[in-house]
Amino acid sequence: MNYYCKKITIIHLIVGARPNFMKMAPLNDELSLHSDKFQAMLIHTGQHYDEKMSKLFFQDLGMPEPHAYLNVGSGTHGQQTARIIERYEDYILQGNRPDLVIVAGDVNSTIACALVAKKLHIPVAHLEAGLRSFDERMPEEINRILTDRISDLLFTPSQDGNANLINEGVAPEKVYFVGNIMIDSLVKHRVKAEESTILKDLGIAGHDPYALVTLHRPSNVDEVSGLMILLDAFAELGRHIRIVFPMHPRTSKNIELLDLTSRLEEIPNLTITEPIGYLDFMKLQMHARLILTDSGGIQEESTYFGVPCLTLRENTERPITTAIGTNQLVPLDSQSIIEYSERILTGDIKKGSIPKYWDGKTAERVVHVLDEWFNLA
Ligand code: UD1
Numbered sequence: 001m002n003y004y005c006k007k008i009t010i011i012h013l014i015v016g017a018r019p020n021f022m023k024m025a026p027l028n029d030e031l032s033l034h035s036d037k038f039q040a041m042l043i044h045t046g047q048h049y050d051e052k053m054s055k056l057f058f059q060d061l062g063m064p065e066p067h068a069y070l071n072v073g074s075g076t077h078g079q080q081t082a083r084i085i086e087r088y089e090d091y092i093l094q095g096n097r098p099d100l101v102i103v104a105g106d107v108n109s110t111i112a113c114a115l116v117a118k119k120l121h122i123p124v125a126h127l128e129a130g131l132r133s134f135d136e137r138m139p140e141e142i143n144r145i146l147t148d149r150i151s152d153l154l155f156t157p158s159q160d161g162n163a164n165l166i167n168e169g170v171a172p173e174k175v176y177f178v179g180n181i182m183i184d185s186l187v188k189h190r191v192k193a194e195e196s197t198i199l200k201d202l203g204i205a206g207h208d209p210y211a212l213v214t215l216h217r218p219s220n221v222d223e224v225s226g227l228m229i230l231l232d233a234f235a236e237l238g239r240h241i242r243i244v245f246p247m248h249p250r251t252s253k254n255i256e257l258l259d260l261t262s263r264l265e266e267i268p269n270l271t272i273t274e275p276i277g278y279l280d281f282m283k284l285q286m287h288a289r290l291i292l293t294d295s296g297g298i299q300e301e302s303t304y305f306g307v308p309c310l311t312l313r314e315n316t317e318r319p320i321t322t323a324i325g326t327n328q329l330v331p332l333d334s335q336s337i338i339e340y341s342e343r344i345l346t347g348d349i350k351k352g353s354i355p356k357y358w359d360g361k362t363a364e365r366v367v368h369v370l371d372e373w374f375n376l377a
Contacts, residue, residue, distance in 0.1 A: 008039045009374050010098040012117075015066070016047035016084070016109025018057065019182075019297050022278060023104040023127055025061040026184035030363035037376045038367075041067040041098065043091070045084045045109040049073055050249060052275040060278035061185060068096070077108060077139060084112035092120060100370070103147060104128055104181075106140035106296075106317075111147050118150045127181055127366070129154035130161025131296075133317040137219070140296070144317070153373060155366055157181070157300075158320040158355055178365040179357025182297055183304055186282065187360030193282035202244060202271055211241050211341070212288040216248035220294050220312060224258045226332060230312065231263045233337035237292075238269040240345055244284060246276040290344045292337070299327045303352055308344045312337065326352035 011031065013024045024042065031040040044066035048054045058065070070087040072080060092098075101117035103110040104127040114124045126147050133141050148154055148165060156162050157180040165175050204210055213234065220226045234243055255264055264272070276284065282301075285291060291302050291309040299318050302309035303325025310330045311322075321327035328350065330340045357365070370376075 008035075009037060009100065009370075009376065010039050010041065011370075012041050012043050012098040012101045012113075014043050014045065014088075014101065014103045014109055014113040016045035016072075016113075017107040018048050018053050018275075019295075020104050020107065020109065021054070021057040021061055021063065022185040022297070023181050024102075025063050026181055026188065026363040027102065027127070027366060028063060030367045034367060034371075037371070037374075043067060043088070043113070044069045045088065045113070046071040046073060047080065047084070047107060047109045050275070052277065053249070056277040061189070081108045081112045084109055085116055088113050089116045089120070092116065092122075098122060099374070100125060102127060103151075106131070106144045106147070108139070108143065111143040114147045114150055123152040124150060125153035125155065125370075126151040127155045128157050128161075130156040130163075130165045130175070131317040132164045133315045135315050139218070141317070153369065155181075155362075155369070157358075157362075158318075160319055176365075176369050177357065178369065179359060179362040180300060180355070181362040181366070182300060183358040184360050184363050185278075186301060186304055189279060189282065190286075193279045193286070196280045196283040198276070198280040198283050199287060202273070204242070204244075209241055209289040209345075210287075211237060211243050211290045211292060212284050213243055213245040213291075214248065214293045214295050214298060215312070216250050217294040217313065218250075220332070221248075221251045221254050224260070227255065227258060227260055228263070229332055229334050230337070231260065231267065233334040233341075234270065235263075235267045236334070236338045237341050238267045240342070241289065242269045242271070243267070244271050244273070244288075246273045246281065246284075248275060290341060292341070299325075300358075303327055304354055304358055306352055308349050310337070310340050310344075320355050324353050324355060326350055 015024050028040050031038045068091055072083040100123050102125045103114045117124045129148050154175045155178045162175050162177055215221055286305050288307055294312050299311055299321045303321045309327045311327055330336050
């Protein structure tokens with residue numbers, strides 16, 4: 001008998017930290033629609049391990065359990081990156097060699113797994129390639145540059161990404177402008193997010209205005225001086241509007257360690273919560289009067305929702321959100337934060353528009369490229 005056996009292309013989708021989950025979920029879904037050609041395997045490094053930083057996102061996004069969990073946990077950059085490299089290499093060498101590894105964004109899991117794959121001569125694709133803050137003090141900037149440098153396929157979310165890569169000498173035929181894959185998750189889950197009861201749970205009635213705050217960048221939360229500036233600004237902001245502040249574990253640990261708990265408690269009108277799941281957080285974003293953040297993803301999500309966002313950083317690797325979106329960079333001083341917030345609260349609001357290909361169809365475009373790249377189309 002003559003059996004014709006068609007080869008299935010095996011793809012590892014690497015997730016590790018919170019912002020990876022909403023980028024890989026749409027790709028995992030899309031690849032599963034093409035199971036005659038592709039088998040996607042989710043590999044979780046365990047960089048984020050708290051229930052509310054990881055498991056909750058799998059549930060909210062309807063993601064299957066990962067195929068492998070490397071359980072690396074926290075540590076210094078060196079320790080964490082080294083553990084991921086060691087364990088992921090080990091996993092591949094134990095008979096789990098894929099045909100392609102896809103990494104996303106700029107976290108330590110991204111560069112660590114890209115490096116392992118590349119040295120084992122496995123092609124690497126980078127989702128969210130080409131973004132640059134041009135600030136090499138940010139660990140994420142190093143992760144982005146190095147991952148892009150060794151990737152075989154570079155999927156950019158906006159055309160500034162293409163320009164950055166071409167300027168760095170990346171061969172244009174490796175670069176594909178596919179749009180923002182995180183927006184695929186927003187488009188898919190927006191209706192479900194509206195059903196979240198988070199506003200009611202927090203005692204926010206009807207159209208009660210509130211400002212949504214998130215902070216976790218080392219440059220903002222690792223030093224007393226930076227944290228004091230931010231807490232002072234929030235103390236004034238709280239006199240004008242209620243503040244909802246889901247707190248990242250890094251931030252809560254530092255506030256305690258740096259003895260700033262009483263400063264935090266003095267802020268009027270402040271509701272602090274633990275990290276919040278995907279659907280609840282979407283609802284909080286959609287209905288906020290104003291968002292203050294140092295996150296990368298929230299700059300993009302707020303632009304998509306058309307909600308004013310003040311980014312408490314000196315620079316952004318997502319300049320399209322300030323150029324055409326609702327985002328505004330604010331220098332790290334209390335007076336500026338208060339002034340920019342007051343402008344928004346008194347109705348001086350920047351009208352933004354949604355960038356090209358932030359349309360919920362990025363995963364489809366990525367799979368189309370993969371089809372052609374592997375010559376499966
Ligand atoms: C990481 C990413 C950052 C991303 C952020 C989103 C890197 C270099 N940074 O930063 O780009 O924006 O995720 O959250 O990869 N911790 C817990 N529980 C957890 C995870 C972390 O308590 O589940 C605490 C630990 O004390 C840990 C600290 O948070 O040391 C920092 O975690 P880490 O993964 O090193 O970096 P993030 O600040 O989360």
